[in-house]
Amino acid sequence: MNVIIGLINGMISSATPILLAALGGSLTFYAGIFNIAMEGMMLSGAFFAVLGSYYFHSWPLGILFAILGALLMALIFILFAVVLKMDEFITGIGLNLFALGLTTYLLEEIFNVRGMFTSPQIVPVPSIDFPLIENIPVIGEILSGQNLIVYLAFLATILVHYLDFKTRFGLRLRAAGYNRTSLDTSGISANRVRIWSLILCAVLCGLAGAFLSLGVITGFTKGMSAGKGWISLAAVILVSGNPTGIALISLLFGFTDGLGLFMQQSLPSQFTSMVPYLATLVALFIYSFRLKKKQMV
């Protein structure tokens, strides 16, 4: 029983950053932006979360800094890709490497360390216990006692779903991606909608970053986003941006990650660490296989 609870909790905590970033990616996907900068936004968020939490000894400020750090990346993306009309792909790659360079540089410049920074002065984001639920056997151990950001991610899934499909903004968002000229001619600037989608994406990626550096682990490691932004991009593509689908697929990726940890008893850790990336390949494989079948019918 404990093994299963451990697996489920591992699944939830591995899924959280992927889910948050992918929800951000969902917004930009609907707005028709080829946004591959989630990796950089997440990394920048993770670094600034540590910075904020360390200097102000407070996790809310850590989260705020994380969001600001990710927003900084979003603003650069907006400047180059939306205002200067540079290729979104090149902007995204450049930005991800900029984020990697900037965080390593600041790590050395501010904390005088190379590669890794951790300190007891960093206040992590707390876990939340729900008084009644926590006493229920099994379910209580899963529903209660998770990190605050896990619950935020759950809320964000519902909010993004609502935003995409039930609000005027969501309609405009999808119109910007579907046919931006028609949106422009109806008197709404498609660029403004795109900019808002990027800003919201940055907020979500900032939360994802804060979860990485103030959630499971307290501290920052060079390049700690480790491809999670790319996995979340794959999740967005697999379900064509649908938030509910993203939640399910993130849980699936999270499950494989947890499974990898579980398999560590029998396999070298390097192989178990590969599991989420292999799972992404398998998921993409099934996706294209089904697409091919559909086209043949």
Add this chain to the structure above:
Amino acid sequence: MRRKILVNVIGVLLAFLLGALVMLFQGYNPLETYFRLFQYSLSPGKITYTLSNSVPLVLTGLSASVAFASGAINLGQPGQLLIGALFATVGGLYLNLPQVLMIPTLLILAMVGGALWSGIAAVLKYWFNMSEFITTLMLNMIADYFTYWAITYPFFEKNANHPQTPLINQSGWIPEWGNFNTNILVMILAFVVIWFIVNRATAGYEWRISGQNSLFSRLGGVNISKNYLAVMLLTGALAGLAGGMVVMAGPHRFIKDIGANYAWDGVMIAMVANTDIVLTLVYGIFFGILQTGAVGMELITAVPKELIQVLQAVIVLIVVSGRVYFESLFASFEARRRMRERVA
């Protein structure tokens, strides 16, 4: 041509200006910092060392340039480099041939390793239409863990306190003539071959046309999927070669994190060079100068060498966005000048 040079120079200068502002903000002296940087990497005693350092950058840059120009979004250079390095290392550990045979054998092994890794992505695209853009990225992470495993268990050097392989046989070391590391010759050879294929051979013409307009090239009788496979294998081989060179000219063994950031730098070089082969060489060497100089800069001025990584990304963003902007600006100048000539 002159315009193209001007656009690049202005972009780089703007990026340096931004870097200087950052340094001023943090209380460093930007002029001295830049001076120390170039002084270190361009001094007569160091220049061949700098060139030798830019070899992996140029090779991965060529790989990315050829791939992007041909419409193959191969972002797998980091993984291909690592697998290439691993193949060269394993070959170097178990083979012992005379130097004349050993070095080409190891270089070919490195290229085979890189091509094998990019070949996986190519096959996934060819048979199952899976976008190479994400598969190559995932394969990067897998290659990273796989090589980490390889140097921790099967090829681990006993008594070493961190994961690394033993030294490869000495006949596989790239020879150094005094200060001159002959890996520079391999780079020049690779550059000439790639330049020739892309600019003078039919295959290169077909690749570039497919990259610019795949429908047009298909109607013209180009076999798109065959060319795609060829491009993926060639660019993988180039990245693998870069990995082999890193091992054979550098520490002569596979150390953890040996790939550094070479491959991603190569991707940036291809983007800033707009996939032009000659510009790729120029920017590859330029980034090599920056990275080598960064060490000297850090020694003397206490500015962390990581600043260069930021500067490189800024150069890419500014030069690429500036290219479109400046070119339209020049075009309008030109038009105005012609109009005045007509009137006069």
